Amino acid sequence: MAITYPRALPAYRFGSFRFSLRRGNDLSSPDGSLKTDAIQFGFPYWEMEAEAVAMNDKEQALWEAWLDSLAGSANQFIGRDIRMPCPASIKPSTVGAADPFTTLARHGGAAGSFATGDASTWSLDGTRTVLTLTGLPSTFVITAGDPVGFRWTSSTKFHLVRALETITAAAGVAAVTVNPAVWATVPAHATGVATLKQPGCLMKMTSRDPAPSDTDEQWRERFTARQVLVA
Numbered sequence: 150m151a152i153t154y155p156r157a158l159p160a161y162r163f164g165s166f167r168f169s170l171r172r173g174n175d176l177s178s179p180d181g182s183l184k185t186d187a188i189q190f191g192f193p194y195w196e197m198e199a200e201a202v203a204m205n206d207k208e209q210a211l212w213e214a215w216l217d218s219l220a221g222s223a224n225q226f227i228g229r230d231i232r233m234p235c236p237a238s239i240k241p242s243t244v245g246a247a248d249p250f251t252t253l254a255r256h257g258g259a260a261g262s263f264a265t266g267d268a269s270t271w272s273l274d275g276t277r278t279v280l281t282l283t284g285l286p287s288t289f290v291i292t293a294g295d296p297v298g299f300r301w302t303s304s305t306k307f308h309l310v311r312a313l314e315t316i317t318a319a320a321g322v323a324a325v326t327v328n329p330a331v332w333a334t335v336p337a338h339a340t341g342v343a344t345l346k347q348p349g350c351l352m353k354m355t356s357r358d359p360a361p362s363d364t365d366e367q368w369r370e371r372f373t374a375r376q377v378l379v380a
Contacts (some may be wrong), residue, residue: 151344152218155225155305155351159215162208164200164369170228170311170329171196193329195309197228203368213313216372222353227307228374229349230296236345238290250346256287256321258280266346269321270305270338277330280310282323282343289318291325291345298348299331301341306379308335334379351377 172193193249203209219226233240239249253263269284280297291297292315299308310327317323335341352374359370 155227155307156215156218156260157227157231157351159211159350160230161212161215162202162293163206163231164202165198166200166231167198167233167237168228169196170194172329187355192329192332192378194378195228196376197350197352197374199336201370201372209368211223212368212370216261216354216370218231219354221357225351225353225377226374227297228351228352228376229309229347233294233296234347236290236295237292253286255284256318266344268343268345271343273331277333278326278328280325280331280343281326282318283321283327285321287318287325289321289323291316291318291323297325297327298344298350299335299341300344301336307350308332308379309348309376332379351379353377 158202170193201212203212216223235249239253241247241249248264250266252260254260255262255269263284263286268282271283273279282291282297291312295312295313297310297312299310300306303308308331310329310331313326313328316325326332354372354374357370359374
């Protein structure tokens, strides 16, 4: 069976992990005064630094096969913050707990009608930084720091933003300020789908390095990745 790209980030064992937004800023004082001007260049992008960990040969083989399949930076995967698979307001307190979306109901809907985590519709203001989501559970809480994802083109293209404020939905509708601004290349609803469930973005691996083991039984390998700017 052929591997389909972009690949999903595997649910294997991780050690250290960091997922953060990067942006280029040029700080200068063009007139020689103490006043400093900041100029942003390029697009903000997401960066991931991860440590793959294996406790036995089988786990190591699985990790190595997945990393090998990326062929360095040749193939893409869907990167995401593994610490935030869902909004903080419904995040389970224990590892391995049931999917919290399974029993959620959209406003006016039956239990389980929000199982996908997808908004019914979404829209943006003129700055593309205020995102309005509809079809959420009646008083659903979006917390500052929650990721929101977009997918389109038969789920082969992805984009990711982060909520900057905590908002409680009213009748299943929430308008929240996000960062970075949603790219102009993300198609409007309904071609583009907004989701709160395992949101991610397209990424390519940028480095892969063996890491020292804490014990003879533990294998580790560090890798980094950077968001792909989708046209």
